[in-house]
Amino acid sequence: MKKNYQAVVIGASMGGMQALRTLLAQLPNNFPLPVMVVQHQMRGSDDFLAEYLNRYCAVEVKEACSNEPVLSAHVYIAPAGYHLLVEEEKTLSLSVDLPVNYSIPSIDVLFESAADVYGEYLVGIVLTGASVDGSQGLKKIKAYGGLAVVQDPVSAEAPEMPAAAVNAAEVDHILPLEEIGVFLGGLTDD
């Protein structure tokens, strides 16, 4: 039986800009879920990443704003220097708390808050990166019954982060980057 997933969260670090472009460009413009993304960025970066990705995607990609309602077919990018979280009311919130895993935004912070809200109806994806961020978050998504997907470390520009996620969590799918977008499409097909 197919589950009615309600949201997708994605974490990426080194090499993530290209990986996100490949993945997100595969989503159709009527993709039925909201997507929230943490890509590690330099402090003080502007919203270039969202603008850049939006050029290549059918879904709308934008930088997340405090209080914003979460909509399907939208991709929300965590702003540099802010943690991105999801509230019970399905709105986004931001914080400037301490870095987690030396990172703000942190993938774990997003994943853990999304797991609280969406429980088993959440899909978590860890992509390329040279960090361990995302591992704890993915573990929590699994503990709440959600779906854990990791980019095959072999296909990742930086394999450490996906490898750490595979070690930490009971991952459901390890996929080459090119297949993840199609996989998400298949998850939500009726």
Add this chain to the structure above:
Amino acid sequence: MKPAAVKMEDKQLQAFEIDCLLEAILLRYGYDFRNYARASLKRRIHNRLALSNLRHVSEMIPLILYDESFFSAFLGDMSITVTEMFRNPEVFKFIREQVTAKLRTYSRVNIWNVGCATGEEAYSMAIILEEEGLLDKTHIYATDYDNQALEAAKTGIYPVNVMQQYTENYLKAGGRRSFSDYYQARYESAKMKNSLRDKITFAHHNLMRDGSFAEMHLILCRNVLIYFDQTLQNSVLTLLRNSMVHRGYLVLGDKETLGFSAVENDFESVDDKRRIYRKKILT
């Protein structure tokens, strides 16, 4: 299908525990965190839980009730924010280049730095005003509910190793002097000049409980509202609006917006990207 390891009822119980904790804090100390955005609040509470070697949030309740030092640690957790001098330098540059000219037309200027924490922003503002020749006729009120943070702010002492970053920010904000003119370095610390501190009143103010105390020409309230839910945001924004002169300036954090708030129509945007607003003349 394998049942989820964490049951739905557990999740509801955990939410209930947090409600009880917040109620206990309100009854015992008068601090009301019930309308804080829950996701970060929960994260902070769970961090304190882990540090205290406790398993359930409800176990914090007796500690909160009977151990004031535990509560003060909790309060510290709640007000952790990462701040720096001239954070988002382009905002301070804009204030310097566009806003100070308007402030100059007043005989006395009141500025309110809401949620000043350890004071970095208040000192940044004082430096800008000093260089624009406005500091002498300005009073900066810098408020926070966290007394420990206020004490740190009053000393004006910061680790010397952050000064390089602050110097870069200062220059990007249009700084005209040498940033080291504004502090004295000693061993590992840098102490801001008394001439700056003397123009700032650091004071306790709780946005959930306390009202207006002066008519402000400029209010800096950056990355305070992001921690509040919609209801509390609206009540704080209403307080800020009522604390300002007509045509007064309101500066929010760079990812905050008045859009969809209850006071949206009472302000006009001066600069969208830098989140600088101006109060309309209300009839």
